[in-house]
Amino acid sequence: MNSFLIRAARLLDGNGGPALTDQDVLVRQGRIAEIGPAGTLAAGDAEVVVVSGSLLPGLINAHVHLRHDGVHFEEPPDQQILTAFANCRRLLTHGVTTARDTGGFGSLTQAVRDAVASGLMLGPRIVSCGVGITSTAGHGWVRWLRADSADDLRRACRRLVEQGVDAIKIAATGGSMPPGSNPHSAQYSAREIAVLVEDAHRLGRRVAAHAEATEGIVNCVVAGVDTIEHCGWLGPDHGLLVDDRTLDLMRVQRTTVVPTLCEWFRTGWENLEALGSAERTSRGKLPFLGPYDEAPAGRRARAAVWGEMHRSGIRFAAGTDTWDPIQRELELMVGLMGVTTAEAIVIATRNGARALGLGDEVGTIEVGKVADLLAVAGDPLTEVAALRRVDRVWKSGTLVVERGMVKG
Ligand SMILES: [Zn+2]
Structure with missing residues (x-):
């Protein structure tokens, strides 16, 4: 793999500090070899790539x-395989280099992960949970491994490791899919999850x-789970029920929250909110709303808690x-959680890498790290929308997106 030098008008390294202007990043063998003010690196005859916007x-x-x-x-x-192929390319055009x-479904995601890693297809680096683990009649039971006791959970975890997963996903509360599980209650005790x-x-x-339910969030945090997905703080009556002691424990344990605002605030659902719930039910065609089906004010209050x-x-x-x-997701965080644009970038880079256990390899622009880089037009620190103007993406030092289009 050849060397090249990126000359960036603006560099955001993922650590949240101010942008550095006119910086050179030397990439060698797929990794970041050196970083310094423009013109100061000994780059030899390495090709120079100019980024007139921002590099992150x-x-x-x-x-x-x-x-x-x-x-x-x-x-x-077979359709799911093709969809996964298309989604890998779609993620790259979003500037996503790790997902x-x-x-x-089955071991599909591990197969996609391996196909990307071997160069058979283009896509982001994939961390695969395989199928999730859930209880009988629990969230996702149609496709996921079912476990109804601590012994079952241990066995399911080991079976997934045999199948080559990188991480474990458990449905700790019910959810929206398929209908019938209870999103307002926990599916496992803290003791079971701890096993x-x-x-x-x-x-x-x-x-x-x-x-999604507070009861399940509490059990997960007590059990030492690494990431809480959705984090709905749903009380038994569908209201917002936040547990302060759990918040303290999250801070101490460095539990990461992945709130998935895109799910809570699904595009196109604004129109559904105009309908009364009786009318929605009578239409009977909205199987995935589940706990997300609530008044907009409730969801905004939840985002304010986050x-x-x-x-x-x-x-x-x-x-x-x-x-x-x-x-x-980042625009919703800025708009509804009051996150600054600088913080949003850290959330989508360094924090994500740490949450996935990849903090030593990716997530920031630092010497020695893998050269997963994104060039956008404009300055995302002053305008979060600039992140949508994806120009080029490098994964492990290979240009995979150019002018917003996947290469090859
Ligand atoms: Zn999900």
């Missing part, structure tokens, strides 16, 4: 489902937990769950 680390989407397109959830397996799949976490960590895997959590030092990462670009 490749983005990290911590919650995707490669197998589906966000609309059709029950397609045949964690939080629940797939899973202990075994997953023993095997070097982090644990991500789907947790904002307070963020400002109190709890770590957040960015995951979409839907096929909205990750940029929409």
